[in-house]
Amino acid sequence: MKKAKVAILGSGNIGTDLLIKSLRSPYLDCKVLIGRSLNSNGLQKAESLGIAISTESIQHIVKNPDCCDIVFDATSAKDHLVHAPILKKLNKFVIDLTPARVGSICIPAVNLTECLKQNNINMITCGGQASIPIAYAIGQTHDEVEYIEVVSSIASRSAGPATRLNLDEYIHTTEFGMQHFSGAKRTKAILNLNPAVPCINMQTTIMAKVKNPNLDALQKKVAEIVEKIKQYVPGYEIILNPMFENERIIVMMRVKGLGDYLPEYAGNLDIINCAAIAVAEGFAQK
Amino acid sequence: MSFVLISDPFLRDGNHAVSHKLTAEHIAEYCKMADQAGVPVVEVGHGNGLGASSLQLGESTTPDLTMLEAARANLKSSKLGIHVIPGFATIERDLKPALAAGVDVVRVASHCSEADITERHIKFAREAGKTVYGVLMMSHMLPPALLAEEAAKMESYGAEVLIFMDSSGHFLPHDVKERVARLKEAISIPVGFHAHNNLGMAIANSVAALEAGANVLDACSRGFGAGAGNTQLEVLVAVLHRMGYETGIDLYKLLDLADMAEEKIIPKVPTISSVSVVSGLSGVFSGFIKPVIRIAKEFDLDPKDLFFELGERKVVAGQEDLILEVANDLAKQKI
Amino acid sequence: MSINVKKLKFLHQDCADVLAAQSLNRLEKLKNKTLYIAGGTGFVGTWVATLIAYLNQHHGFNTKLFLLARHPETLETTAPHLLSLPEIQIINRDVRNIFELPQEVHYVLHLACSPDSRGHMSNPFETASIIADGTKNLLSVARYCPKLENILYLSSAGIYGNQPIDLKHLPETFNESAPKCNNLTATYAEAKRFAEMLCTIFRSQFRLPLVIARPFAFVGPFQSFDRPWAINNFMHDTLQNKPIQILGDGKTIRSYLYGSDVAYWVLSMLIHGQTGDIFNLGSDQEIGLTELANLIACESEASTKVQIAERPLMTQQPSRLIPSVELAKRNLSLNVTVDLKTAIHKTLTWSHLCNTQ
Numbered sequence: 022m023k024k025a026k027v028a029i030l031g032s033g034n035i036g037t038d039l040l041i042k043s044l045r046s047p048y049l050d051c052k053v054l055i056g057r058s059l060n061s062n063g064l065q066k067a068e069s070l071g072i073a074i075s076t077e078s079i080q081h082i083v084k085n086p087d088c089c090d091i092v093f094d095a096t097s098a099k100d101h102l103v104h105a106p107i108l109k110k111l112n113k114f115v116i117d118l119t120p121a122r123v124g125s126i127c128i129p130a131v132n133l134t135e136c137l138k139q140n141n142i143n144m145i146t147c148g149g150q151a152s153i154p155i156a157y158a159i160g161q162t163h164d165e166v167e168y169i170e171v172v173s174s175i176a177s178r179s180a181g182p183a184t185r186l187n188l189d190e191y192i193h194t195t196e197f198g199m200q201h202f203s204g205a206k207r208t209k210a211i212l213n214l215n216p217a218v219p220c221i222n223m224q225t226t227i228m229a230k231v232k233n234p235n236l237d238a239l240q241k242k243v244a245e246i247v248e249k250i251k252q253y254v255p256g257y258e259i260i261l262n263p264m265f266e267n268e269r270i271i272v273m274m275r276v277k278g279l280g281d282y283l284p285e286y287a288g289n290l291d292i293i294n295c296a297a298i299a300v301a302e303g304f305a306q307k
Numbered sequence: 308m309s310f311v312l313i314s315d316p317f318l319r320d321g322n323h324a325v326s327h328k329l330t331a332e333h334i335a336e337y338c339k340m341a342d343q344a345g346v347p348v349v350e351v352g353h354g355n356g357l358g359a360s361s362l363q364l365g366e367s368t369t370p371d372l373t374m375l376e377a378a379r380a381n382l383k384s385s386k387l388g389i390h391v392i393p394g395f396a397t398i399e400r401d402l403k404p405a406l407a408a409g410v411d412v413v414r415v416a417s418h419c420s421e422a423d424i425t426e427r428h429i430k431f432a433r434e435a436g437k438t439v440y441g442v443l444m445m446s447h448m449l450p451p452a453l454l455a456e457e458a459a460k461m462e463s464y465g466a467e468v469l470i471f472m473d474s475s476g477h478f479l480p481h482d483v484k485e486r487v488a489r490l491k492e493a494i495s496i497p498v499g500f501h502a503h504n505n506l507g508m509a510i511a512n513s514v515a516a517l518e519a520g521a522n523v524l525d526a527c528s529r530g531f532g533a534g535a536g537n538t539q540l541e542v543l544v545a546v547l548h549r550m551g552y553e554t555g556i557d558l559y560k561l562l563d564l565a566d567m568a569e570e571k572i573i574p575k576v577p578t579i580s581s582v583s584v585v586s587g588l589s590g591v592f593s594g595f596i597k598p599v600i601r602i603a604k605e606f607d608l609d610p611k612d613l614f615f616e617l618g619e620r621k622v623v624a625g626q627e628d629l630i631l632e633v634a635n636d637l638a639k640q641k642i
Numbered sequence: 643m644s645i646n647v648k649k650l651k652f653l654h655q656d657c658a659d660v661l662a663a664q665s666l667n668r669l670e671k672l673k674n675k676t677l678y679i680a681g682g683t684g685f686v687g688t689w690v691a692t693l694i695a696y697l698n699q700h701h702g703f704n705t706k707l708f709l710l711a712r713h714p715e716t717l718e719t720t721a722p723h724l725l726s727l728p729e730i731q732i733i734n735r736d737v738r739n740i741f742e743l744p745q746e747v748h749y750v751l752h753l754a755c756s757p758d759s760r761g762h763m764s765n766p767f768e769t770a771s772i773i774a775d776g777t778k779n780l781l782s783v784a785r786y787c788p789k790l791e792n793i794l795y796l797s798s799a800g801i802y803g804n805q806p807i808d809l810k811h812l813p814e815t816f817n818e819s820a821p822k823c824n825n826l827t828a829t830y831a832e833a834k835r836f837a838e839m840l841c842t843i844f845r846s847q848f849r850l851p852l853v854i855a856r857p858f859a860f861v862g863p864f865q866s867f868d869r870p871w872a873i874n875n876f877m878h879d880t881l882q883n884k885p886i887q888i889l890g891d892g893k894t895i896r897s898y899l900y901g902s903d904v905a906y907w908v909l910s911m912l913i914h915g916q917t918g919d920i921f922n923l924g925s926d927q928e929i930g931l932t933e934l935a936n937l938i939a940c941e942s943e944a945s946t947k948v949q950i951a952e953r954p955l956m957t958q959q960p961s962r963l964i965p966s967v968e969l970a971k972r973n974l975s976l977n978v979t980v981d982l983k984t985a986i987h988k989t990l991t992w993s994h995l996c997n998t999q
Contacts, residue, residue, distance in 0.1 A: 034786065062783060065741035172363045172628055177421060178849040185424045189397040209361055212394045216420045216448075217621035218791075218851065226628035228362035261632065267601070269362050273632060280745070284788030423847070453918050456846060 024050035025305035031095030032056030032063035038282035039093050042298045048305035052088050055081050079104050086111050091301050114304050115141045116297050120190050126198050129299040130154045130249040137303050146191050147289035148173040149198040150296045151225040155272050158242040160203035165232035169205040174213040176220035179287035222277045223288035229270040239263045253299035254292050310553045312523045314348040319390055323354035323533035323594045327367035331377035333572045338381035344560035348412050350388040351378040357389050357405055358396030363627055372408055379409040388412035393424045398431050406435050416442035418623045419449045422457035426464045433465040441466030447477040447590055451486045455493035462494045469498050476505025476587040480515035487519035499523025502538045505587025509538040528565040529576050534593025536577030541565040585611045589618030602630050606638040645999045650723050657696035660902040663979035671913040672705045678747045680737045680780055681754030682709030688721045688864040689905040695727055712736050737776035743787045749912055750793040752780055766829040773833035781844040793852045794912040795841050800831035811966035814920045853915030858924025858965045861985050862901030863992040876935050880942040881993055885949045892932030895962040899925040900980035910974050922965035925978045941987045
């Protein structure tokens with residue numbers, strides 16, 4: 022079986038974690054990890070694993086267009102806006118892990134097939150990957166969804182400078198994704214950073230106000246969709262099954278990371294990477 | 308003697324006590340009388356601040372902008388303040404419209420160790436020409452030196468005053484003195500203190516803060532606020548005047564304000580309940596008291612146990628969903 | 643009994659003594675944990691590894707050690723007892739070149755540098771680079787250590803600059819010395835100061851759990867006598883049956899902490915220190931150099947004379963370097979358990995054992 026060739030743009034912690042996940046995949050052949058400076062720990066790690074590295078950024082792909090069919094972009098929104106048109110011309114399948122959101126938003130458990138027909142897919146946000154499948158389930162089992170709210174708590178140590186400076190973008194993008202997939206009239210996203218040690222795993226709570234709550238149908242749909250999610254995010258776990266409390270539907274989930282490059286408590290970063298890999302594998306199997 | 312700036316979060320922290328059900332009428336009436344009494348800053352909003360109305364924290368009966376408009380119309384010389392927590396409130400969706408509604412003082416707050424999430428909100432409000440305070444919540448959860456470091460970050464972002472909060476009512480006077488002293492060493496902007504009364508120490512702690520060099524204090528009529536309540540405003544002002552501090556506040560009119568508040572707004576004047584004592588001791592955010600009591604009842608648990616467990620887990624404000632999970636766990640253990 | 647066995651007995655006795663005098667229980671957090679020591683072949687690294695090996699052997703601690711060192715072969719001469727232990731894994735790399743830490747690490751001890759002041763002057767670039775680049779790199783990779791509980795950075799009393807002569811004990815809060823970065827002799831101290839700055843940054847911005855220890859002067863086995871401290875010179879003189887030469891008027895005041903106390907204190911700070919803590923690591927029992935020389939002369943087997951060398955052109959400023967260790971005593975219940983007389987006696991005995999090999 023021929024594996025799909027993959028290039029990873031961005032050798033920070035997201036890119037390096039993607040590298041390790043790619044190496045484990047039976048469908049992906051990671052050809053190169055691309056960064057900006059040889060000083061990067063990620064590039065050194067890649068070299069130690071026998072993977073080619075480059076410090077030429079997008080130019081590496083321009084100069085070696087045959088090196089890959091799939092490109093993960095784990096750089097920054099600003100950089101992706103530069104990369105996207107170049108990669109489009111080169112006819113690459115692009116999976117965008119930045120907040121740039123040039124292409125369609127993707128939740129593998131919900132709309133993978135449609136997304137594979139596009140050439141640029143955005144992975145929304147970590148909180149979005151955790152909560153939107155459930156928001157989708159609520160939308161599928163209820164005719165009128167007034168309001169869906171998602172609250173995520175992540176370990177303070179797992180929130181780096183980029184996360185902290187972009188809280189507003191995170192909130193708006195997650196809300197947009199929730200609205201898109203659930204049809205809810207209003208959505209709200211809240212992010213809490215918890216400094217407790219030992220570091221907490223990513224925990225997400227979804228609350229919804231619906232007309233005519235149907236818990237039975239919802240529980241079935243949630244179980245169904247969680248099965249799908251667990252195939253690409255093994256550490257995804259529902260810790261409170263859909264219940265009705267104080268006039269609202271509540272579901273709680275926790276994501277424990279795989280601990281590939283990022284620590285396990287950084288489930289928030291892990292889930293978006295797992296989802297990205299799922300998209301790549303879907304493309305590879307086409 | 309010196310001037311102490313009093314900031315009154317009755318219409319914000321008090322919203323915790325009524326599950327965020329304060330109405331535009333309440334706000335209009337309170338603001339009118341507070342303005343006449345000369346209260347320098349009146350803070351208005353959902354208990355957890357701008358944009359915090361949610362299922363997680365409780366939905367407010369009155370939308371943010373309606374509350375602000377009611378306040379703005381009735382504050383002539385007093386300043387209108389808001390509490391803003393990044394992660395709940397965004398600049399585009401919440402802060403911009405609030406500033407357009409005529410807010411004067413923007414108090415940007417974070418959990419005490421996470422000051423770096425406030426940079427953009429503080430910068431935005433400063434550039435919009437507003438007075439900006441930096442606020443550190445749950446400040447018992449950091450040692451004084453590290454609290455001072457976080458305060459210095461807020462100063463560097465543009466905060467003009469630094470408020471540290473005893474959100475769980477956990478402090479004793481020497482805790483407050485130590486922190487004010489370290490803050491004064493680390494930053495050059497004025498320092499303020501926000502007390503809660505779970506251990507009956509709100510006034511004493513506020514006075515201790517002043518003696519160590521703070522000159523801004525938060526206080527509410529009849530102490531109307533989360534949990535066991537805040538520093539009781541009219542009592543504090545009486546004490547400050549007797550100590551020789553100036554506040555610019557007319558004490559008689561302030562006492563009238565408190566009487567009106569008790570008669571028309573406050574359903575039950577705050578007292579220190581057993582549960583409040585426990586939440587103070589365990590260092591858990593005062594705003595958790597209502598959901599803890601409710602959820603403890605649902606799961607047939609002693610709320611005191613629930614508090615101590617939440618304290619162990621070092622739960623922070625905004626994590627109300629954790630109460631349900633912890634209750635679930637404790638209930639399972641009981642079986 | 644072979645010399646190596648005698649040396650091992652010697653070290654074991656030191657370990658047993660310090661655990662009895664301080665507290666074995668307070669080190670229990672180390673049980674079943676993994677420690678990563680960057681700079682594992684120096685005085686502190688070797689002593690810490692020795693104490694841990696003892697805890698494993700005699701108290702079933704099951705603590706694992708990674709020792710990162712550029713020249714691990716030096717252990718063959720200085721501390722061969724560490725090389726054969728299964729729980730110690732040696733990584734032969736420069737701290738500036740590691741790109742990850744083992745996933746199972748709970749505690750990191752950053753000791754990597756060289757306190758030999760001659761090297762500081764002949765190669766200040768390398769001195770500064772190991773400290774600054776090494777610290778930056780180690781802290782960067784520590785961010786991805788999933789089980790990390792604490793990091794201890796071994797700084798230097800040098801960052802305090804000169805101790806004012808009327809200040810009896812230097813507290814950790816002493817903050818009055820200005821940077822001397824235009825002065826080449828300040829390379830080591832300024833690099834250490836910058837490394838502490840990096841520690842503060844990584845602690846605050848990246849939420850790394852981290853404590854700092856500022857070492858003063860030490861004495862004991864594993865200390866090379868060519869480290870240019872007065873106590874080493876004096877002991878070196880006496881071991882060579884030469885009169886002890888005191889350069890200067892002998893009024894300089896110093897203190898010395900013995901190796902086993904150093905090891906215990908470091909481990910205690912590592913596992914009980916709260917993030918952001920800074921501790922002085924040294925003895926508060928002061929001694930003037932003349933008195934020190936006489937003490938060494940007494941303890942040595944040879945009949946040693948003490949000579950104050952005639953240096954009429956040298957006008958000496960009285961100098962004092964004594965830490966306040968109240969913080970370590972109060973917060974961590976630490977004590978100086980080996981007094982200086984005993985420390986000297988032990989060190990001389992050890993030297994004789996080494997010389998007989």
